[in-house]
Amino acid sequence: MTNSTEEEKRIRKEQKLVADWKALMRTFVRPENDATRATLVKYMEQILFGLNEFLKRHVDITKEISLKELSLRFKDTQISEQPEKKLAEVITDLINDIAPYAVNVASPYFIGHMTSAIPFFMVHLKTIVSALNQNMVKLETSKVASVLEKQVLAKIHRLIYQESEAFYQEHVQNVDTTLGSFVEGGTTANLTALWVARNKAFAPTNGFKGIEIEGHYAAYRAYGVDRSVVLVSRLGHYSLRKASGILGIGNQNIIAIDVDKNNCIDIDCLNKTIKEIKQNSRTKILAVVGIAGTTETGNIDPLLKLGEICAENNIHFHVDAAFGGPTLMSERYKYLLNGIELADSVTMDGHKQFYMPMTCGMVYFKDPTIMDAVIYHANYVIRRGSVDIGIKSLSGSREANSMILDSSLKIMGSKGYALLIDHGIELARKFAEEIKKRELFQLITPPQLNILTYRVCPVHIQNKLFSGDSNETRLINENLDRINRTVQRIQREAGNSFVSRTVLKDMNNNEIVVLRCVLMNPLTNMKIIKEILDEQEEIYKNRFENFSDNIEKDDI
Ligand SMILES: Cc1ncc(COP(=O)(O)O)c(C=O)c1O
Structure with a gap:
């Protein structure tokens, strides 16, 4: 991992990594010759393709390791006085030692949250934003980026409000008016x-x-x-x-x-x-x-x-x-x-x-x-x-994310985004149909957009819930809650796929634990969804084969 071993420390001592003015200056100046340029390009390639390869290869959601074990590796609270590593080593460490233990939200098997894969060009755009390092709080540190931001604000405003062309011509670059504001989230x-x-x-x-x-x-x-x-x-x-x-x-x-x-x-x-x-x-x-x-x-x-x-x-x-x-x-x-x-x-x-x-x-x-x-x-x-944008803004200093959105809208077009949106909604509908076909599951909220919830609830139990008295219903739901929590946890910990869980009220106003899926990744398809459901069925079979409505075993 990135923390230094004694051996690494000894090698570094021999290599004499020291914080001196000359070395520091090198980190601030642009590459002054072909050799340094080639080195920096190599690092950039390592970032772009090293991580890309990882994201492609590593379909597991996360490497199987407990948080406790991970946290034991990160207990070094001292800032070393002299440099510990060179840039190349740090990049390699991040790619080889950190990324595999991060959550691969880009995996098509990761369908539990609103965080998902991003088009690869976003990495390039984000790099440009970092390289330019504009501060959107004021014109003096952003200039054209502020003007560009007003343009993209007007584009999205128009998508929402559909005001007249004259309205947008009046306000798109009007320094006294504001159509919106970029913030952190x-x-x-x-x-x-x-x-x-x-x-x-x-x-x-x-x-x-x-x-x-x-x-x-x-x-x-x-x-x-x-x-x-x-x-x-x-x-x-x-x-x-x-x-x-x-x-x-x-x-x-x-x-x-x-x-x-x-x-x-x-x-x-x-x-x-x-x-x-x-x-x-x-x-x-x-x-x-x-x-x-x-x-x-x-x-x-x-x-x-x-x-x-x-x-x-x-x-x-x-x-x-x-x-x-x-x-x-x-x-x-x-x-x-x-x-x-x-x-x-x-x-x-x-x-x-x-x-x-x-x-x-x-x-x-x-x-x-x-x-x-x-x-x-x-x-x-x-x-x-x-005319500083920061005059009317919750944020102070802020990066030029608007540059990414404006570029992305140009690269994708609204049609490109529509393909993603339509795919998510239509896949969620097919997912819902699949749940209805399987005897082990109960669809809780059919999708209107690309989110749906369901739970493990065998069909004979569903019938029982329908006709049972309220005390019996409560007991059954308590057991189902335990089962759903366990199935979700075991699947998450196995690391092949991920759905999230939450608590919703059912039609009788009882709070129930449900499994929640967000279908955003265009690489997710019905084959993958069936595999995820199969895995849940398998977990259920192994853990709760003899489920009955009066199960007493507490599996958590
Ligand atoms: C409807 C809704 N509003 C607000 C938020 C908060 O957004 P953020 O996490 O970007 O702050 C979320 C996040 O999931 C959301 O779903």
Whole structure:
């Protein structure tokens, strides 16, 4: 592994690796002759093809090794005074000793999370971003990259809102308006959206300077309220709660609205809640959040309806499309997101279905002036009157990820992305059919996008659950939960494939453990899916062959 053995230390001593000015300078200057150039190119090749070979060859999800064993290898807490290794050695170590123990999220057998394979050209684009090392906080450290960023923000804004050509010509390079903002991920995108919504709801008025300046106590006094809330289905991402904590709203004031049988926000329930809150005039609704692709089940809330409700009640409408947003590029399935154009703000993640490398989040706003609610200035940067992107941004220093997205859109075209989106959705549907055919499994949430959940639940037990009394149902479910946790764990630890697990409510409102799959990798196909299900059947057979509904064995 990368930690030095005594032998390596002895060899290094002989090689006399020392930190001196001359050696240091060499790491900063561009290759000054053919020999150094050739060496650097060789290293780059090692990175590109060494890792690529690994990702191709190593279809196992991870090498079988316990976290404990791994952590024992990384207990060296001293920074050595003199250099320990040369660049070539470090690269070789990372490729040979670290990568095999990382998680091969590029494997087509890795279908458990929203992190998947990326097109290989992304590595090249990311390298360019690192090499240029632009800082998007200000024009002085980014120049054309800032202008390019505004262009790609307008492209995605247009995908969502479909405003007129004149609108985009007015705003694409307008230094006073902002169509959106790049951030670290979906979490910070949601935080930015709620930050803007909060500041809009408690804007300056009658001698009150606004919540951003005076804080909550003054804001609530100025507006005559005691509390502010955000409404979202109970399948909302936990980042919304985090955002409410950070923004001082209080995460208990993220009100979870029940979902219907399709895991979409229950509109009656939402209307009732809004009505009740409005009757208590001392509570302010900051936002209603619609989800376009829930994290656990991939379902999409009825955005059109939510948009209408928000407009009627003058509530900020945010859509969390971190996962499902790119579906807008699919001619076949974009209708699933009808109504997203009514949103005041929209979250999207580049590192999910735009297939960008980690990490890239974005938030878009219908009103190009709404981000004026979060303007910040400093004397040495983002000065008043400057056109720095960082003036209206949660992030400070930030890399030029927008360059990757703009390039990727050019390389793939919306049609290329649509092929990926369509493949995922259609594969998920076939997967669901396969589950229905197998006696061992029960489909829990049929896919609307490319996510589905199911569980191990033999068909005779399914029948029993259907007709059983509630006490019996609870006991059976408890056993099934144990079995599903065990099957998922054993499969993960075996390292051939990976599905994730979560807890959902079934139709009787019982919490049950389910297996969750996200079909993003274009190399995943039905043959692979059948193998993954076969493996689960095998694990079940070996561990729980004699499963009955009154099984007592605790296998965990
Ligand atoms: C719907 C939704 N919103 C927000 C997030 C948070 O995104 P990130 O992990 O990029 O911060 C996720 C992540 O899975 C998500 O599924």
